Amino acid sequence: MNNSILVVVLASAVAYGTPLLYAALGELLAERAGVLNLGVEGMMLVGAVMGFWAVQRIGGPAGVVLPLAITVAALAGAVVALIHAFLVITLRANQIVSGLALTIFAGAAGLSSYLGNDLHLADAPAKYSLASVNAFGLDDLPIVGPIVFGQSWLVYASWVCVVAVGLYLSRTRPGLNLRAVGESPAAADAMGIDVIAYRYAHTVAGGVFAGVGGACFSLALTPQWVDGLTGGAGWIAIALVIFAFWRADLCLVGAYLFGAFQALPFTLQAREVRIAPTEVYQSLPYVMTIVVLVLVSSVGAKRRLGAPGALGVPYVREER
């Protein structure tokens, strides 16, 4: 039963949805502060390459190396995000162009590929990868076993992150301040909130999450270094935030939905199911992203449901 195609697809939907979930949570935090960061793909790729580098080069047992590698990936994502933060917050650059620049700088033909080449990371499998754990010894339960209890610990950590981000936004003082900064920075400033500091902190936090999301690919899903291995996941994550109406809990739902579309081509290929050309399955995540965006925008975008009011607008105190 646990080998049936539906269970396999659902289990890998969770696995493939996890990097999307991390990246989307990060983008959610940045956008809630009013900073649109289109560089998610670039931050993920740099996180992926640096995390992989750490696993290959740091000596020690898997239990030490893997958490360290995740930390390295998170830091790498944060550093890349800092470039965007400096450009759009301090220098007030156009957020869309700066985000695109970030993806070109760091992405598949940029820094991540440069580092991958220069550190000679390609063509070797990961020394350690994040295997699935058998949580509570329950992974042979019918249906829910592989889907819920047979995942890697990055998946369980992502659930903690969803709850944490959700509570942070709705139940804590800094979370409330953050929402104020994203809705109306001038009012927040008048309340005595440091708008610039909030924007910097949450843009960088976005980079941390994106870096971890990238590491999901190079340390758990693939697990090796291939140029451009995220294959547009960063962009799907940005779409996911819109789909989730800027709410953490809906990010989880959306991530697994898109994860299923990403997992489907691999599963069908592995099972040698061939009803349509492989390219049709491979284009599913991209086509479905468009379809879902269209559905969401025809429902919500007329009034920009959930979108922070000051999203994409630089804050200049002198021009309040």
Place this chain on the structure above:
Amino acid sequence: MRIERRLHQPRWLSVAVPIGSLGVAFLGVAIVLAATGHEPIKTFRELIDAAFIADGALSASLTTATPLLFTGLAAAVAFRIRLFNIGGEGQLYFGAIGAAAAALLLNGQSTFVLIVAMCVSGAASGAAWALIPGLLRAYLSTNEIITSLMLNYVAGLLLNYLIFDSQSYWRDTSSPEAKVFPQGKTLPTEADWPTSMLGSVVIPLGFLLAIALAGVLWVLYSRTRFGFEAQVIGDSPRAAQYAGMSTRRKILAVMCLSGAIAGIGGASQDGDFRHQLDARGLQQPGYGYSGIVVAALARYNPFAVVLVALLLGGLQNAGYTLQGPDFPSGLTGVMQGMILFAALGGELLVRYRFRFGWSARRAAAAEAAR
């Protein structure tokens, strides 16, 4: 220190800032190079030599500059009215598919007929592909950034399907080895676009076409009602609405125009350089994405696009020539990104003025007295 908005922007700044930004960008690249154990000065010298000075370097640079010129213009026309079409990549693939179909279909016609047919078919295919995000944006207000980007991946998969995974019209199935190593049908020799020579430099027809196109676009945006209205819609949608301008039709028109330009870029790929539908060769360089860098650096000015495309085309070409242990792939993207970051930062100097020390205190006092 004080930062204040400039009331009027001196002309010399619009020249000095881009040049200064370029300097800062290369400093940034030098830091990346030095940090990863390469010699920046030596690399830069090799780079400039391979891009512009060595034998045949200029001709090779024009080969990479030509598609960048098309995709740069495509991005510039759309970005200028804040329509962020980043689907130039996919629209270029579609142009190449359409142009190759026209060339194969009209086998036996004269070169002139073929060139016109390839351009028209390429432009129409690119425009059709751009129309999807255009329609979604105009009628359902779906974010065009994400839809146009997603369609790049779909267009790439379609290319793969046509050449590697089907017996399509475009695929060469005439010989046994062509069946094992899939590739596109060779286009008829009449579909080879003629080149012209300037000294020893080979100038592809596509390059000249693109320069003419830049002129047309400049006229369109600065001398016609269409261009004026499009810019009003970009700068202030509400003002455009009150003035009774049709936003939807402008979005569709500009999106199609942008896609058509990228599509002619695809036709030029077929006619000038590849002479077949080259599924892998079209996808590998990422011309569409570099085109965004070109457009942004040129600040969406068509004539500046020509200059920037030459510069970035040279760098990209040098990247291919030098690729190896001293010059890892990916460095081109790092350079492009750095240049764009520096230009974005430089924008601040154009829009705002900085006052330091005594001058800042005087300005503050003047404001307080007011």
